Amino acid sequence: MPIITLTTDFGTRDYYAAVVKGEILKAIADAQIIDISHDIEPFDIMHGAYVLKNAYPHFPIGSIHIIGVNLNSETGLNHIVATKDGHIFIGPDNGIFGLLWEGEPATEIYQLQPTAAEYISTIPVKDLYVRVAKHICEGGKLADIGQKSGSIRQSMIGRPMSSANYIRATIIYFDRFENAIVNVRKDEFDRIGKNRPFVIFFKRYDDIEAISENYFDVPESEKLCLFNSGGYLEIAINKGNARGLLNLNIGDIVQVDFK
Numbered sequence: 001m002p003i004i005t006l007t008t009d010f011g012t013r014d015y016y017a018a019v020v021k022g023e024i025l026k027a028i029a030d031a032q033i034i035d036i037s038h039d040i041e042p043f044d045i046m047h048g049a050y051v052l053k054n055a056y057p058h059f060p061i062g063s064i065h066i067i068g069v070n071l072n073s074e075t076g077l078n079h080i081v082a083t084k085d086g087h088i089f090i091g092p093d094n095g096i097f098g099l100l101w102e103g104e105p106a107t108e109i110y111q112l113q114p115t116a117a118e119y120i121s122t123i124p125v126k127d128l129y130v131r132v133a134k135h136i137c138e139g140g141k142l143a144d145i146g147q148k149s150g151s152i153r154q155s156m157i158g159r160p161m162s163s164a165n166y167i168r169a170t171i172i173y174f175d176r177f178e179n180a181i182v183n184v185r186k187d188e189f190d191r192i193g194k195n196r197p198f199v200i201f202f203k204r205y206d207d208i209e210a211i212s213e214n215y216f217d218v219p220e221s222e223k224l225c226l227f228n229s230g231g232y233l234e235i236a237i238n239k240g241n242a243r244g245l246l247n248l249n250i251g252d253i254v255q256v257d258f259k
Helices: 017-028 045-056 096-100 125-137 187-194
Strands: 003-008 032-037 062-067 078-085 086-092 108-112 146-148 166-174 178-187 196-205 206-208 224-225 232-237 253-259
Touching: 003 045, 003 125, 017 032, 017 125, 032 045, 032 086, 032 166, 045 062, 045 096, 045 232, 062 125, 078 125, 086 096, 086 125, 166 187, 178 253, 187 232, 187 253, 206 232
Parallel strands: 003 032, 003 062, 062 086
Antiparallel strands: 078 086, 078 108, 108 146, 166 178, 166 253, 178 232, 196 206, 196 253, 224 232
């Protein structure tokens, strides 16, 4: 029973996600379809990459991950199938793969060859991507459906600036609890910080000088920073709404100064 996951910006109020699921089941009757999320912010490849990168490693090796984020952003957008960490990914080459793997190379990359009808499709997920998924599930070779490529489009958005003594990052996402996710990973923080004291600035008068291990490390309604389950720096308020109470927004600068 092949596992096929879906990560899209289609939302759940329209029929788009249902159309994709129906086409998958018509093509691959025994497919197990898992929704990672259909609530990616429209056109937001940074949001889509963040959600998928933290979800896919928890699925069995061999899972197929279909990505439908920012699909119609430009004329002549390429679509690819790639393998990485034993998983298979099908999606648009619009920069999301570069964010998904943070510049690390994929094992294999093939640029897909759409048919004339697929080329003008407004929802390539339902035809081109489903056709590719069916081919893979039937044991077909990637070389039979695409042209091998040596690279994917890279995107510089979502990557912090750093030096020996600071990291300048941005808020990239707010989770269900309105905690702010910052594009700084723990390994990068530790590599640059080298166990030195630090101050995290995210508003003119808001600063934090310690990393908490859990939300309850501070009293209720107090702000904190921690590294979440995905390894990213997070600004939160214990049992509170960091986004609203701290007046935070996507793209806000968060700076870590090491002493």
